[in-house]
Amino acid sequence: MPHRLPLFPLNSxxxxxxxxxxxxxxxxxxxxxADVLEEPGHAAAGTFGVVGIELGHEVGDASAPQLAGVGCTAEIRSARRHSDGTYDLVVAGGSRFRLDTVQESDGDTPYLRAETTFLPDELGDGADEYAERVGRLFGVYCERLRGVGVSAEPPREFPSAPLPLSYAVAAAMVVDQSDKQGLLEADHAAQRLQLAAELLRRENRVLTSLPVLPPGRLLQPEVNLN
Known part of the structure; x- marks a missing residue:
C-alpha cells in the first residue's frame, strides 16, 4: 500500500x-x-521521511539532487520552536520505506514529497546465529574503541533479539554513509547482521592499528543541522 510522505533529506x-x-x-x-505537527487527527501526524543524500548537500536551492532509494520514517518525540522560527527536534526511526516517486517542491509546498512503499521487517534464515556473532563482535568493537581513547558504551538496554539488534548495531557503528545505507537496505535481519559482522571485523582490524587518542564520546547521537 503506497504512503505519501514529506521528505527530509540528510547526509546521514x-x-x-x-x-x-x-x-x-x-x-x-x-x-x-509545522505542517506535520499541525495534523493531530492524521494517522501519520508528527511523521516525515528521512532519506539519505547520495549526491548533493542538505542546504540550499540546488541541494539533494540524488536521493537513496530506501529511507526511514521519523516520528517526532519532542519539538521545541524558538522565537526565530527554528526548531529543535528529537525524532525516532519508525519504518523503512522505498521511494517510488518523488514530487518536487513548488510554490505551495517548498519541500519534497514522495509516494513510498513500506518495507517488511523479516528475520531471514540464520538470524539467531548471526545475532550471537554480531553481539560478540560489537563487544570487541566497543572494547577496541576504548583502547584508542574513545568512550564507547552500548546503551544500557541494548537489544539482543535479532531484528532490533540489527538496527541498533547498524545505528551505533561509526562507518561511511554508504555502508550505513547498505545496512538499511538489507532485505531482512539475517542479511543485515551478516553485513554488520563483516563491517565489525573490518573496523576491529583497523582499530588495532590506531594510536591511543584523547578520551572522547561515541554511540551518543549528535545534533544534525539541516
Whole structure:
C-alpha cells in the first residue's frame, strides 16, 4: 500500500528505533515540521521521511539532487520552536520505506514529497546465529574503541533479539554513509547482521592499528543541522 510522505533529506542514515536530534533552521524544513505537527487527527501526524543524500548537500536551492532509494520514517518525540522560527527536534526511526516517486517542491509546498512503499521487517534464515556473532563482535568493537581513547558504551538496554539488534548495531557503528545505507537496505535481519559482522571485523582490524587518542564520546547521537 503506497504512503505519501514529506521528505527530509540528510547526509546521514536513520534506522528504526534509533534517536536523532535535529536542529531545523532552513525555511522549507521549518514549514515541513509545522505542517506535520499541525495534523493531530492524521494517522501519520508528527511523521516525515528521512532519506539519505547520495549526491548533493542538505542546504540550499540546488541541494539533494540524488536521493537513496530506501529511507526511514521519523516520528517526532519532542519539538521545541524558538522565537526565530527554528526548531529543535528529537525524532525516532519508525519504518523503512522505498521511494517510488518523488514530487518536487513548488510554490505551495517548498519541500519534497514522495509516494513510498513500506518495507517488511523479516528475520531471514540464520538470524539467531548471526545475532550471537554480531553481539560478540560489537563487544570487541566497543572494547577496541576504548583502547584508542574513545568512550564507547552500548546503551544500557541494548537489544539482543535479532531484528532490533540489527538496527541498533547498524545505528551505533561509526562507518561511511554508504555502508550505513547498505545496512538499511538489507532485505531482512539475517542479511543485515551478516553485513554488520563483516563491517565489525573490518573496523576491529583497523582499530588495532590506531594510536591511543584523547578520551572522547561515541554511540551518543549528535545534533544534525539541516
Amino acid at each position: 542514515v536513520l534506522f528504526p528505533g534509533a534517536p536523532l536530534p535535529l536542529r531545523v533552521f532552513e525555511e522549507r524544513y521549518r514549514r515541513l515540521v
